[in-house]
Amino acid sequence: MQLTVWTYEAPPHVGAMRIAAAMEGVHYVLHAPQGDTYADLLFTMIERARKRPPVTYTTFQARDLGGDTAELFKTSVKEAYERFRPQALLVGASCTAELIQDDPGGLAQALGLPVPVVPLELPAYQRKENWGAAETFYRLVRTLAGPSVPPPGSKRPPRAPDQAPRCNILGPTSLGFRHRDDVHEVTGLLHRLGIVVNVVAPLGASPADLARLGEADFNVVLYPETGYQAAQWLERSFGQKSTKVVPIGYGATCDFVTEVAALAGVDPAPVLADTRSRAPWYARSVDSTYLTGKRVFVFGDATHAIAAARIAAEELGFEVVGLGTYSREFAREVRAAAAKYGVEPLITDDYLDVEEKIAAAHPELVLGTQMERHTAKRLGVPCAVISAPVHVQDFPARYSPQMGFEGANVLFDTFVHPLMMGLEEHLLQMFREDFEFHADAAPSHLGSHGAAAAARAEAPSVTATAVAAAVAAPVAPVATPVLEPAAAVAAPVLDHASPVPSADGGPVSPPPASPPIRWAADAEKELRKIPFFVRGKARRNTERFAQDRGLSLITVETLYDAKAYYSR
């Protein structure tokens, strides 16, 4: 037994629901006890679906367990078919029904319905949501496209010269993080390359669409978590190659364009020459300089975590200090990526492990799921959401892809905003006690220019603080336009003082309890020269430095030793 409060993934039958709900004309009859319908509200509330997911639950209760649950299941299948008239039917069991061992597949086959019936074996005590989605999609594809598979050994006929290359887009589902807009973005990209999209599946596809998957020349796998298994089968059965690059991030999108163009036999140059992305320029603009070397911790599903790490390192100039996933199916890929950044890969579905690793890594930004958002909030670290599981706000009304060149723009804003916000908040905290910003101060637009001038005069001078502020590193260098006038004065100080973030970039933690450390009078005096807003941090850093070295008295020298140590 595993003690669990939060789970990254739902049980596998919810994965199957994500496939059924994504498609048209598919109905899922789920052998499940009363209460399992709770999963409906993931679709109706989080994704704000306008209709109920196409799922019928048998809703067995204790009194049914005597032996007629099989009959109950058959009745449910019959009635669901009569009412919804699907073109294909999925049948399976949830975790409890798995234990009572009725045979949904056999029972449904026995009814002789005039549509394909796809039995699902989803081991609820071993596997999870994404696996359930991948398996369900694969089973559906195999059942529906199976009849058109050419005999083994036959060669794929070459495409007629006057025909545009065609591909399928595989993997997008219901409850997928930004799947709706990713499909739109990637479709546009393929269109610009002159490639026709044959079928998008499962999102929006019907069983008839799945039956003609084999007509495409190759497959674009958007989300390996849900689409890889089906793509593998299509490759074996129809000789369709599939893409390996997931186009999240500017660089990955360029690689994707190159890869797809090669598969389609078209020229990628025109698209690569006109990417219509602002992200690379934004990252190069001087305002982004302060992003350099920001320590970032990345966690999510494997696809999004790997992509986010690449963007962070190559496109924003961050330092990746942690990389992990809850997707055990893709642990190998994440390990390989982690090796590239020289960090220990974290493969776990226990959020407490993740929290511990985040705290230990002292990141300045966390990129993760909804859970990491809360962990980061608790630790006081900025955070952006890059992967499911997510809450309702991450199924936005506005266009918000992660993929393609517009996705790169979205991601630049997404990653940077919490930092800007963090910076703003930090500045307001810093200057809280400043005479201009204290609670009773009049708003600046009501103006007392005299006061502003005085502020400038009284602001810490560059020479007095350049040395000392570094002890308090890493105070975020200040972007001048954010706050004025005090920030305008403080900015050069901090910018010079802490060009490189220190290893101590983490959240404020309580000072160690023992042994007692004394400050020599002159050291204490020196400390007071440091601006109040970084003094606390300087004090803590110096004390930690002293403690690590077993010093009981802090002298001016200790202060500067610490400064030198933390400015490395």
Place this chain on the structure above:
Amino acid sequence: MNAIVPPVAPPSAEIGCTDAPVLYERGQREVFCGLTGIVWLHRKIQDAFFLVVGSRTCAHLLQSAAGVMIFAEPRFATAVIEERDLAGLADANAELDRVVTRLVERRPDIKLLFLVGSCPSEVIKLDLFRAAERLSEAFAPRVRILSWSGSGIETTFTQGEDACLAALVPQMPAEAADAAPSLLVVGALAEVVEDQFVRLFGELGIDRVRFFPPRRSDDLPPVGPHTKLLLAQPFLAETARLLEKRGAQRLSAPFPFGVEGTTGWIGAAAKAFGVDDARFDAVVVPRAERARSALARQRDKLAGKSIFFFPDSQLEVPLARFAARELGMTLVEVGTPYLHRGHLAAELALLPAGTALSEGQDVDKQLDRARAARPDLTVCGLGLANPLEAEGLATKWSIELLFTPVHGFEQAADLAELFARPLVRRGRLKV
């Protein structure tokens, strides 16, 4: 007891559903299981921890139901059964002991641990009652360990609270042989509501009032033949049965929703404790008047509108009575997961004659009825609400009726407002 006379509806032969036929349906039920009760129970009993023994589905349900509460170091968790636990029962018990030991060591603040059964744990016949006994001995006296079932095969939504409280009843001390009569209010209520009721009973001269469940597990109220039992919630069948078995006398009353329900509910206690009419009127009438005038504004928005209740919490019958008699709404259908005729006797007597009552659910058929009737307001769960809105029906999601303080005089208008808001909103939106 003139104040207990219904204040709104005129006396008429058209009142009463005591012997009315009930449509009993079986089929797909769009309801929560009893595990959901943990979400509010753990807030109420502040030193208790709820450990569900179940599957990943159970953990996922709690996560979905608890929303952001899940991030606040909540006092509930799931011991997720894994493949190897299914191999043999001895293993599962050892695993459970290991998990509980770790939990109790990590959380020294826990005084009461509930092992909560689920569908999977019941189907594999993991005996949590014995496990609780075994572990109780191991951790006595620091932690008391009890068990109850919140499984979907046994319980629907609020029945989880019933199962939990029923597990606590044997732990309640026996009242002294010469104890003075005392009032026991049963059902988890918001603390603000509890405090209001304490003041109200106090002014009536009923001082010996206790609430169950208590806020702390070591503060269980005594029970015995001098205990008068007043149910604050309609879903406590088993708890009431066990309390009556211990000698408590249940007072028949409507439930304290709206002015009429609250007056009748307080009135039942007043009668049992021999409070005279003058005093009752002096205490209750001003509050009832205040509540009635607050209600009037909402009544203006709701009178004449039709309402359809899908089954969810067993609160449906009392809420329908309130909607019909105090808000002037027309009842299309009142569905409830379980209709307890004994506990609802006073409610059924007040429902408009001919009200369509249904127990259980076959959700697709019930949706057909709702679509055909096109009620002005549909009270239903979150799985149905948005799809019905998309079909043009105004909805009120029912879970809020459990998480919001809605009992008593001071909350009567708030309760009405919960029904009025979706209609007001539809009136406002021009898109």
